[in-house]
Amino acid sequence: MKSILKLVCLAAVAFPASMPAQLVVDRQKYPDYDPTVRPDRSLLRYGSRPRLKGAPVPAESQRPDHVNNAATMYFPPIISQEGGSCGSASRIAYMFTHELNSFRHTNASLPENMYPTHFVWLLTYGNSGKDQFVQYVGVPSVKTYGGRGNSALFGYKEWDSQDYGWMTGYEKWHEAMFNRMWQPRSLPMNVGSEEGRNLLKNWLWNHNGDTDFACGGIAGIGVASACAQGGIPKTPANLEAGVVGQSYVRWWGTSVDHALTIVGYDDRLEFDLDGNGKAGEKEKDEVGAWIIANSWGGWANNGLIYCPYAYGFPAHSVTKEGGKEVRKQSGGWWQPELYYVRKNYRPLRTIKVKMDYSHRSEMLLSVGVATDPNATRPEKTIELHHFRWAGDGHNGDLNPAPAVPMLGRWADGKLHDEPMEFGYDLTDLCEGLDHSKPLKFFFNVDARTKSKIASRAKGSGHIYNVSIIDYEFDKDGVETPLELKSDDGVLPVPGGKITTVSGVVYGEQYTMPRNLQLKGTQLTWDAPQNCGHSVKQYNVYKDGVKISDTEKREQTIDGNGAYSVSAVFDSGIESQRLTVSTPVSVQTPNVAAKFNNNGFSIPDVFNDSYNNCTIEFWIKPQSLKDWNLQAGRWGQFMFHANGNGTFTAGWDAVGEKRVHAEGALKVGRWNHIAMVVNKSSFNVYVDGMGRGSVSGSPSFSGIGGFGNLNFWSGEDNGQDAVYDEIRIWDKSRTRYEILQAMNTEFSGSVLPQGLIAYYKGDVISIDGYPYPHDCVGAHNA
Template sequence: MRRGIFLVAGLLAGLLLCGQEAREGKNFPPYPVLQELRMKSEKSLPAKVDLAKSKYFPPVFNQYGSSCNQASSIGYLFTYEMNRLRDLSGDYPENRYPPLYPWNFLNNSSNGMGVSYFDSWEIIKANGCPSVVDFPYVNDYAGWMSGYEKYYRGMQNRVISNYSLYLGDAEGIQMMKKYLYDHFDGSKFGGLANFQIASGGMHYNFLPDESSDPGAPYMTTFGTAVGHALTIVGYNDNIRFDRNGDGLYTNDIDVDGDRVVDVNDFEVGAFIIYNSWGVGWGRNGMAYLPYHLFGRFGFEGGIWNKSVHIVEAVKSYQPILTLRAELSHTRRGMIRIMAGVANDPEATEPEQILEFPMFNFQGVNALADDDRPDRHFELGLDITPLTSFIRRGAPVKFFLIVDEKDGSDLGTGTIYSFGVYNFFNGKDSVLLEGLQVPIINNSRTLVGLIRKAEFNRVEVTRVPRQFAKTGDYVSVQLEATGAASPYRWELVYDYDERFSVQPFPDAEGTLLFNAGAGELETKVRLPFDFDFYGEKYRYVIVTTEAEILFDPKERDYPYVVDTTLVLRSRKKIVAFGKPLDYYMEDNQIWYEQSDSSAQITWKAIAPTNEGPKPVKIACILNRDGRIRFFYDNTEFLHTGQSTYSLGVSNGDNRLFKQTSLSDQDEKINSILFSPARLPEETKLDATGWLFCRPMEAKTTYEIRVRVRDKYNLTGSGSVFVSTVNPDSVDILPQNFPNPFAGQTQITFMVPAKSAVLLEIFDLAGRRVTTLVDTELDASEYQVTWPGTNGPGQDAGTGIYICRIKVGHRRDQFKMIRTK
């Protein structure tokens, strides 16, 4: 059963182009700054904003070990944002948040290992963050928090999204000042931002006596090996630098002599930044960052990607479903803890699995409270996202899932309790205690419990099928119900995947890489415009790691830990995505094309736990947008090799298809990714207006959409747009479900404005009830029959006939109602 889981030389002229570095790495999605904000004049902003002076900012502190990314993002930014929303003071421990809480899950139990704040934000988005009161540790690099109530309190401190803001031009600088001023929403206090630099080679000087802030430190340069994080808390346009010695202070003169006026030439203005090296750095932890340093990339002594990173936090969040579990394991880095659910109470394994970015083969042998590794520890997980897959108010089966990966048989563990709590109009808990379930070595351990759950689900209001003539424009306003508004809409450029056994397509063509000789990334010109997530590409970049990129060479963000997040946050196609070796004579990369397809073939050595293994991997891009992977031998994907992620991604951390062959039969050697087929000019704005223009005759398109509520819970739906002649459409498809016990849905089509009569009869021909008797416009409709007669009495079980009259057309079907 397939389960759902929530993530060259002269011959080449004209065919290949050398890859050029355009940026340092893939950012998270740009913040959706509204056009009216972009048009705001800088005259509407004050000359200075300093949010560190607000009560929301915490005291300056000294980070522990290499936790700089978490110190800046959790210790400073997250603390400030939560306090700003709740109007609380950052002076008190209960209103501050511990950098070491996410860091300890991700640092491989080393105080010298840095971890990207991109990775730690995933933990805060998934399960929240406790306060310093619940996690008070400041000199600990390995401890996990123990105690369900602590995790539950932490779940209510939440970030739902993180974004990037590009500051490499004048508009970006202005937008950042606007954000610092009013948070883009007119708030009395603005928002903070984090950014990445290289601390090795970082220097600051001091402003002269005639300056606006004499004696204050200001940054002059950073190093080139990016890895340290800092926090922007404000700006000061009174800070000025006469960089060319002309006695003037300008932002519109070419001061660096490159004949271009850009941010590199700015002499007026600086951001106010804070470091996490205690009050001995700068002036009590503070320094000025001149705007012009955003004109340099990190490898040039400037700022990584010329960008800053911000978050969207929520004032209050209440989980609907939580998991509580108590267990022990002597090697906690060898286990992964997940949640699952099945609608069938008798199921023996979950239909849907919810993974978490923590408790994911992380950590070592000690809790933060110095408990021994063989003692029990208790955790809590927010499993509210599982409500998207279960029946409301019906018995379903929840699962605690523990995977163990312990090749040396060093670890042992036990599950002692498992519960699921439902917070909906109060607290309803089901807790299994007194368990003694051993964690199975090198396998999956499941513990299940059956219970009902009540909740409000985000649901897309069904839209009738839209009939249109070829070339006509179609517009539809989408709506949603349930959970917490406001809602945000997005198109789902989804890919369907299919696994199969296929002969390996040996091909050569043009040699891109030969036994270690050649570029690690090579830009290839395709014979057609390749459609990928709604955008068309004539060029792609082929890497030695069996990846296909769509932008010039990209680097991983600093301190990357979660390789699956790298896939989700980069626009790419990944047929393997981990380093491959090319030291044998026949280790090569080939490219071959035709009018309808382009094939890349990698012949390399794959590292596995059983030693290096020769592999052949192929990826075929088809003109129609389909993508197919081939593997000559899949043994290397089934031999306990370190985590890998295959798939396709739009790079926005939302639209991606991530898969693996590890749970497939070893004979399966091919994966086909088929894209959604959308009408031309399909667009969906954030407010739910959908626009498209179907250009193919006799075609029915399915446009998949997703809506997110204010807490990032989602609902999905589809809009069908058809250019099929309505007169040829089946006016009465079979009801669903059928057979049915309670109620059933009946869909019917009205090809043109007509009188419609929809009735239910029994087998004796007696009319049971009339569902529709009116004139309707051309569209698709749906009604619910609850199994009652005209007066509203239960009609009982049996076989019924549904009959419809639409104008001159007639149709009917039989349906069965059971107990």
């Protein structure tokens, strides 16, 4: 039964066929431009972000009339970008660097506190971009990498090179793991309104009231860089501000081709934008400007420029009216991108690998884990970003793959075919698992090429060492080698096949609390299973931030969020937190979306293909007949209802590659449906219980590549039902994970890792049209 306090059904709405047209983007100059917007609605509430230090939040009325974060020690020196790396210059050299230094209160001008563009930039067409690097891989310092742009160690290349150098050395990769962000988010509204501008100013002033930081945040935008510059006019206000004659944007170009960074604002400045000789006319939006950092060295005002609030958009269009050129706004107002630091993050469990392979872009590396020491396959798997058919500059699509070894060509001009040593953080993979018990790990090298056509593979290689390192209780790490099953201790990696190394890692006996429950505003739990150590206290966390410690096994909570509890033992060692991966949230009145034989589309959610994926939702049918409640893409993925209550789902629209869950649906009854794809396995769960599975071999594996996920409309196939809590994950959720979270609404400022789309049932308005709201932010339907 679906657990909600109140169901408020929304009237059926008609959805437009497509979103507004996108800007013209010059991807030769800005190849990693990403139009995705992921609004962070928590920014609508000033001072709402979780804080570690508990310092008082200044009142919003105290916000100053000008802020320039580029003038602080936490912003790095202006960079002169190398090649077309403006995206990484803005997001890594500036935003990533500034946010970490502002949080850590460290000097961003030191090489050990700056972060290089090209560690990330070179993987632009390597199936892992900036967003993936800052979340899952991390970035080493400029000192470690050997340069702020290109590396003096690993070479001088561009993103489309086939042989650029890769970084080797476990300690270098381990350093990078500490420098991480959550998924990048966006301002919850654009800067075309006073409200939107105030939201951005609050972020630039003090991270929207987050007193853990030494100064304000900064934000990323994309623009048409062929702008015309003017000199700020002489007025009393501008004289007092000391900016007369400095450069400002008179107009932008017409094609988006460059990334910039907003580092501040100044409400004092006056402009004459209409050329009538009167500067500072407020009714014409001629007062105030954003301060923007470029990556072209001493350009404009020593690398900075003022942009009037009135021009806070990416481009101008040019038309002729009466024989004169007229410039108008193009592309809508900015909705800037923001980076959120994983505060005081440290990796608890990692993998260390030493291997080589002769044609690196043929490979996909992954790691899986199982709670059963005798398992033959993992329960959870992650693909390793940076190692997803990467290294040919063409997303692994070149056939045949270039004969380039993993390390590529370094600054010495030589191709390096010696083994590469690297590490990868497995903390998130192991999230929610009991580390005190044995876990079995699987390291996989899939050398069948991206096409999965084994005969195309030309490469080969070797694995020399694979080990799991546990830092949870020993900061120097406890290393457990996984056995290589070969006579000489070196495992061959043949092209065209999947090579797996597996082994069991035995955990430390510091057990977690048990049976965490939330009833109203009371959080309760049971003591850990006896492990030979005494519990000193319990730590309680909300959204990853500690809010209290107690010797009791209960806590009164206040407000929605992701709550977790750990045990602290007499030795000072803290256990894993219970339910970290499945936030417990206070039950609030629920909203669901009601459809009367109409439908909707989740745009672009399956542009990419996923080896592992979960689609789940609550559904209450209003009618049942063969082939209604239909969704998917014919011949690639499909699910639908049947008149007898059977729920049918699978890769085929018809045929054997489908699961038929009899009695899963009933008119007027809520049921939870979960479809889990694990490579060539397709499983259906109803109310958390397995109701069937089917193998897709040899025709089907994974899901995606077809763009929109369409929920069909019409009398015969449409959605005559109420939907709630629609969630799409980029991983295969276990039955336990499904059961644990299906009656919980995720809330708080940090959503669980792996969610690529999440609909609670509410509707938002975009350009006057209603859309089911995606809480992840990228796929408002």
